[in-house]
Amino acid sequence: MNVCVIGTGYVGLVAGACLAESGNDVVCVDIDEAKIEKLRQGVIPIYEPGLPELVERNSRDERLTFTTDMEAAVKKSFILFIAVGTPTTPSGAADLTYVFSVAKDIGRYMDRYKLIVTKSTVPVGTAERVRDLIALETKQPFDVVSNPEFLKQGAAVEDFMKPDRVVVGADDVRAGEILRELYGPFVRTGSPVLMMDIRTAEMVKYAANAFLASRISFMNELANLAEEVGADIEMIRKGLASDGRIGPAFLFAGLGFGGSCFPKDTRALIQTGSENNYRMRILEAVETVNLDQVDRFVGKIRRHFGKDLKGKRIAVWGLSFKPRTNDMRDAPAIRVIETLLAEGASVAAYDPEAMEDARTIFGDRIQYASNNYGCLEGANALAVVTEWQVFRNPNFERMKSSMQQPIVFDGRNIFDPAHMRQLGFTYYSIGRK
């Protein structure tokens, strides 16, 4: 099929490359000329395991192309995916400016029947507004279906290639069946393609993210109580995870959730509730607990050193919002570092993939190390913020000899408290003695 993916970000680029990999002719469109130029030269603008190989192979075989020419891309394609960003407005609602602008462009340029797919995460009712905007621009026939994306950054290619499920919201049966056909190669092992009405499909995506965010805040709240009563959140987690009704995913206590999805989607669902006279009380608490988690962490550092952090040098391991991505959108590291700086500390940081992105946020207000030991030179303490695999088994002796004081604040519980004590570290973690 001829497919156009509009918005070549984390979702659009992965979707485009994977759809090309299953034999479709895919054109990826973006308004960011520099990004498209890079992609044409084979430079992948994001860190996502497995993606460079896919883009390279499918570009070489001319199944995957990149353009800023929306008109030509729309005319050429049968299925048009909208995969642009839906950030948060100051009120907490999803900002649909980009989605609506694309809808108008599609309407303006289409010259025959098109199937338009909203893949961006959008509030209930958006597909209907997209349909209305397109109809204002064209007399051509078209359908709009909702197909929210569930991929995880860091495992995005694998998730797209082998989805747990594909959700399709369609009011027109034939339109839905076209998407079922498109996804056929990805669900051969039996993952369901769940057909539903458009509004329900739009809500499923928010429900999934809000539920996962709730699990994280729930565990963080338990971890905070465990600290007060002298219990161990890691053993509590194991006790919960082995219960088949609960399962092991998203039960790790830590610095809370960040990234471009959980915070914004939780907020957007709260906002949808308030627009519809329903207060999402659980999600309000999920958000509050999440924001508190960073404050509690920095509070531990402050309490250890006394009144404030003036003149203290803090090393930070991990900047991206989670391992295996360079994405720093809404990363807990931003609030941790900004608070440390505001309290007078100096910060030296290291991340395996997010250093370039970090520079655009912090500029020269922090120092950047070339490896995880580099930022420990002369540090009064280390704060572990993102649990990259390479941080888990470090050379502890080397760490100790680099640091001014062997103090570790572990925001992700990657080390064993007893082992750290044995090694001579003063060790703080989340929800453990």
Ligand code: NAD
């Ligand atoms: P992103 O910011 O990485 O990419 C969005 C892209 O759209 C950018 O490259 C931008 O230049 C482009 N764009 C903006 N306006 C455009 C226009 N008028 N025409 C063409 N291109 C335009 O965003 P993302 O992380 O890929 O997220 C996209 C959507 O998918 C969001 O709604 C998000 O909530 C949802 N989503 C994201 C993830 C994720 O893990 N990142 C997972 C599932 C769903």
